[in-house]
Amino acid sequence: xxxxxxPKPVKRTPNLQHKIKDVLLDCFEHNAFSTFPYIVDGFTxxxxxxxxxxxxxxxxxxxxxxxLMKRYGVSSHLVPATVPSYIYKEGYLDVCHVSLVIPAxxxxxxxxxxxxxxxxxxxxxxxxxxxxxxxxxxxxxKVDIVHPKLKSYDTRxxxxxxxxxxxxxxFCQCHYxxxxxxxxxxxxxxxxxxxxxxxxxxxxxRNEPFFVSTKLDEENKCMKDLIIRTHRGEDVSIKLNDExxxxxxxxxxxxxxxxxxxxxxHSRGFDPELLxx
Numbered sequence: 001x002x003x004x005x006x007p008k009p010v011k012r013t014p015n016l017q018h019k020i021k022d023v024l025l026d027c028f029e030h031n032a033f034s035t036f037p038y039i040v041d042g043f044t045x046x047x048x049x050x051x052x053x054x055x056x057x058x059x060x061x062x063x064x065x066x067x068l069m070k071r072y073g074v075s076s077h078l079v080p081a082t083v084p085s086y087i088y089k090e091g092y093l094d095v096c097h098v099s100l101v102i103p104a105x106x107x108x109x110x111x112x113x114x115x116x117x118x119x120x121x122x123x124x125x126x127x128x129x130x131x132x133x134x135x136x137x138x139x140x141x142k143v144d145i146v147h148p149k150l151k152s153y154d155t156r157x158x159x160x161x162x163x164x165x166x167x168x169x170x171f172c173q174c175h176y177x178x179x180x181x182x183x184x185x186x187x188x189x190x191x192x193x194x195x196x197x198x199x200x201x202x203x204x205x206r207n208e209p210f211f212v213s214t215k216l217d218e219e220n221k222c223m224k225d226l227i228i229r230t231h232r233g234e235d236v237s238i239k240l241n242d243e244x245x246x247x248x249x250x251x252x253x254x255x256x257x258x259x260x261x262x263x264x265x266h267s268r269g270f271d272p273e274l275l276x277x
Contacts, residue, residue, distance in 0.1 A: 001095060001163045001197035003189040006077050009103040013074050020102060020110055020121050023067045027114050028222040030269055031055075031063055032213035035202075039209045044195050053269055054211065056202065057115035058194045061100040064114060068102065076102040077190040080163075080197070081113075084176070084184045091205045094159040098194050099186055111148075111172055111186055117214070117222055122148045124172050124188070135176075138214060138224040145177040151185075162197070165189065208232065213268055226264055240264065 013019065030053060037048035037055055048055030049063050061078050068074040081097040088096070099113040102121070110121040117136040124130055130148040137144050151173050158164040165171075165187060172186040191197065210229045214222040229237045236253065238245040238261055246257045262272035 001080060002192040003080060003165070003187070004192060006079075006101060006103060006109070006188060006190050007075075008106050009075065012105055013072060016074065016102070016104055017110065017121060017123070019072050019074065020064075020068065020112060023064050023071065024112055024114060024118070024121075025216060025220055025222075026067065027060055027063050028117070028214045029216055031060060032211055032226075032268075032270065033057075033060065033115060034209070034211040035206065036209040036211055038199060038203050039207060045199060052271060054213075056199060057113075058098045058199060060114040061098055061112075064100055064112065074102060076100050078194055079111075079187055079189060080191045080194075081186045082184045084179070084182050086182075089205055091201075093163055093201055095163050095187075096198060096202060097184075098191060098198055101186070101188060101190075109188065113186075116146075118146065119143070119221060122146070122172065122174075124148065124150055126150070126170075130172070132177075136222050138212070138222060141223060143221065146174050147177065147180075148172050148174050213270070226261075226268070228261070 031049065032054040033056065034054035035056060037043040037052050043051065045055050045058035045062055049059035065076045068076050078098050079101045080095045081099050082094055083097045099111060102110040104110055107127065108123060108125040111124055112118055112121040117138055119134040119136055122130055122133050130150065132145050132147045135144045135146045150170060152168060152170045153165060156164065156167050157169065170188045173183050175183045208230045212227050213225040215225045217223050227239045234249060236250050237247045245260065246253055265272045
């Protein structure tokens, strides 16, 4: 894993928090978390989000990064992260996740994590404590509260043979409201090679393609929409709003069910050919 310091912003951007949230909501509405582009097509994260409007945490962060620059001229940076225990799988490296940091001024940053469905950015200030933010648990349809705290390493931190951080690296440690002992970290350093350092290891372990799209409710909370999971290349589970569309062998999907899924994908802006069972 290669990282470098995050540069300071050249200028201040008015209403930056509001602009970040606008782009975040667009991400939830028009993109999906999916590993199909990596496993089926061999795409990079940039190719995945540009060609399929879907991808992993890197792709979703890249979408926000590109839109912030395109719409508002705001620079942002992909940063490495760990994950809470419920996401961590045996064989993952310590750093197995990526999110996005947007410098606000010389002493503060905004942090957003679209893959963890943050509903607003965390404001990280070097001299003041950060306030909790809301995160959507789309599988249980409930709002979780994320509690952030800025920390720093006193010495060089070696996580494993592939990942380390220099002395004085700052990181935002988070936990959910009811799980204060289950923390994860966002490191305030830009990751230079996210696909090589993260995607390659992630896909090797979680090599059964899955797809999760979201939609916004009347309060602009993201809710689960279409979920497609595969198992050993033989079985597939397809759910829409928690209602099972199909669950069984890939080779036995009825024509009408397959057509329904294709129409659902097309109506949401996704290429049906993205899902090759």
